[in-house]
Amino acid sequence: MSAQVPTWTWGASFGTVSDDKVNSLAADAAGNIYATGYFRNTVDFDPQAGISNLTANYVDVFILKLNNGGGLEWAKRIGSTSFSAAELGQCIALDPVGNIYVAGQIGIDTVDMDPGPGTFYLTGTSSRDAFVLKLDAVGDLVWAKQITGPQDELPIAMVVDVAGSVHLCGRFNGTGVDFDPGSDTLLINSAGNTDSFVMKLDPLGDLAWATTMSSAAPELEEALGIAVDAAGHVYTTGVFAGTVDLDPGPGTVNMTAVEDLDIFIQKLTSDGQLVWARSIGGNGPQRAEGIALDASANILLTGSYPDSDTDLDPNAGTEIRSAWPNDLFVLKLDSASNFQWVRTMGEGAPQYCRGIDIATDDDGSVFASAYLTDSMDCDPGSDSLFVASVGQQDVLVFKLNDGGDLQWATTIQGTYNEIPSALALGDAGGVYVSANYHSPQISFGGITVNNASGGSSTTDMVIARLDSTDLATSLPTNTDTHSPGAVVYPVPFSDELLVSGTDANELIQLLDATGRVVLRARTTEGLTRLNTVALAPGAYVLATEGISGARARVLKW
Structure with missing residues (x-):
């Protein structure tokens, strides 16, 4: 029997002399990769021999598509003309027919949400407003929506269901936050320092529903992850402090953190009603x-x-x-x-x-x-x-x-x-x-x-x-008792593998992926050094006999 590790087939790095970050990934069945984040200055988003420069006015959103070989398909920019407002790409998702959805934040400025030759402007009304946009499979704008409030609205995670409905979660603070991106309004107030939200948009970007948890300052909640099942149930998770009502409806399901931050898990129906809520906690965050x-x-x-x-x-x-x-x-x-x-x-x-x-x-x-x-x-x-x-x-x-x-x-x-x-x-x-x-x-x-x-x-x-x-x-099954004192390092290793915590004169064997013994040695007291220069990169199993009886999987680059 054997153990192997997967092969890294390619890597693509992007950046400038300033801070640039990728925040979210999505992949389709063909292995095309979609990413979003933010960048400064001028970045070449072609990781191979070509050049595909995008230039940010200050801090701008990028939306990137790579093929399954790591080659550039296209790169888009979303940003304002201001040299002081920051636009951030926070999360990205795909629907079953290949449309692309991006959510993030815009600052107090007018931002062109159309990454192509057209224009579609949204204007930030607070320090940080949330946006959601939909692109078609070639990266052209379909629609863009905005969530406005007096302070900070941050989408953190997003998923799109089989019908093309968009589900978002994140955090917000302040009073009078309008979660309806259309002509109507749905005003929700933050009761604590920071509250979490969960919302659903239909395939046209119109509001289906939005909910929040309620707590009193100085408490907080932050929704960090979201998923949807085949029946449309919505699952979220995140953190909270103090006492929080996890029922977004008229009922009450209070959870109290043991200390610092605890974890919440929440299941909602497809129309945003609570199915159940749970928490995980202990001392510390x-x-x-x-x-x-x-x-x-x-x-x-x-x-x-x-x-x-x-x-x-x-x-x-x-x-x-x-x-x-x-x-x-x-x-x-x-x-x-x-x-x-x-x-x-x-x-x-x-x-x-x-x-x-x-x-x-x-x-x-x-x-x-x-x-x-x-x-x-x-x-x-x-x-x-x-x-x-x-x-x-x-x-x-x-x-x-x-x-x-x-x-x-x-x-x-x-x-x-x-x-x-x-x-x-x-x-x-x-x-x-x-x-x-x-x-x-x-x-x-x-x-x-x-x-x-x-x-x-x-x-x-x-x-x-x-x-x-x-x-x-x-x-391989280890029938001996594992000794916590036996330590193997570094992992991954290169030219030398070190073993400590064994008795003197124990037999060490290194087995390759087929189970063949490729190296044998006897331990010395304290620290044993194994010369592995001649070994090919890959996965190995190291076994020691005697009192320690340790077995470990180790990797060589």
């Missing part, structure tokens, strides 16, 4: 970043929890986990919120890791992106797969099967900060990841891309593709 549904409408969440005991079962049962200092989780519930399983990564390691985005495929397999700050075991089961952060924060991408067992994990690494922003599944086996990075250079597999500034003072963006087709993912 818990956070849910991403939500996805499988084909049976099972719910997958990812996020993080702090160093105190956290009950990750939102119902009457208990699933207590402790982190040090902050670990990531993947949680599976059924459509009625019943607990299925939870998997955590990072326990016992002195590092900070956080789940950012999550997706599922037709088989119910789970794909997620996260970041980590140190070496950790990212196998939530009885085996071990140690990965290490080269810089301050690196990107982790991993796959679990529908039962929560680790299938593979890989990283994007640099010497400073690399933070994932989104993950999407496209053509068969295609896993697409976006991240923003400070490092002068980042590497994944045999691919290296460079920060446009040449240093670490500004943020550039990267979009990369993993090919996970035809991977054998089962592992």
Whole structure:
């Protein structure tokens, strides 16, 4: 039996000497990639030999389409003529016929929302207004809508259902926010410091409904993820502090955070009425970043929890986990919120890791992106797969099967900060990841891309593709007791692999993907150094015998 990791097939980096960020990804069945975010100055959005420059007046929205080979199809800009107003692309989604939807923010200025030769103006009325626009499959404007209020309206996540209805969630504050982008008005007031919203637009961009949670200042809520099932039910997740009423209707379903921030999960009908609401909490701040549904409408969440005991079962049962200092989780519930399983990564390691985005495929397999700050075991089961952060924060991408067992994990690494922003599944086996990075250079597999500034003072963006087709993912069974004292690093490794925490004179064996022993050595007391220069890049299993009895999956670049 064997284990392999997917191959990074390409990576595309974009940026200038200023901060530029990609915030959201979508992918179609052909493997075309769509992205949005914001940029400054002039950016060449052609990652290959050509040049396709877009110039921002200050901070402008970009909308980008790449083909499944990483080549540019087109790039669009949304911005004002002002040199002081910022326009931000926050989320992007597709409908079944290939129309493209983008949501974000505009500042106090007049913005041309038509990325083509025509014009369609929206004028910001507050410090930050929300927008939603629809483009056809070639990037031409279909419609653009605006949500106005006196302060800040931020769409954070978006999904489009099979009928072409648009579902948005995010946060807002202030009184008299008009959530109807048409000629009518639907005024909603923020009761706390920051309140969350969920809204639905029909395929023409007209308001179907909008809801919010209610709390009193200084409390807050923030909706961070949204998904829709085949029946039109809407699922959201996010964070809240204090006591919050999670029923958007006339009823009351109060949830009180244990301390700091807790997680909420909410299911609404297709017309915005509450089905159920749950919370996850403990001492310290818990956070849910991403939500996805499988084909049976099972719910997958990812996020993080702090160093105190956290009950990750939102119902009457208990699933207590402790982190040090902050670990990531993947949680599976059924459509009625019943607990299925939870998997955590990072326990016992002195590092900070956080789940950012999550997706599922037709088989119910789970794909997620996260970041980590140190070496950790990212196998939530009885085996071990140690990965290490080269810089301050690196990107982790991993796959679990529908039962929560680790299938593979890989990283994007640099010497400073690399933070994932989104993950999407496209053509068969295609896993697409976006991240923003400070490092002068980042590497994944045999691919290296460079920060446009040449240093670490500004943020550039990267979009990369993993090919996970035809991977054998089962592992040799370890019948020994895993010793937490045995540590293997760095992972991924190159010319040398280090093993500590074993007794002297234990046998170490390194097995390749076919189960063949490719290296044998005896341990020394303290630290054992293995010369791996002659080994080909790929996945290996390292096994130690004797008292430690450790087994770990390790990767060589």
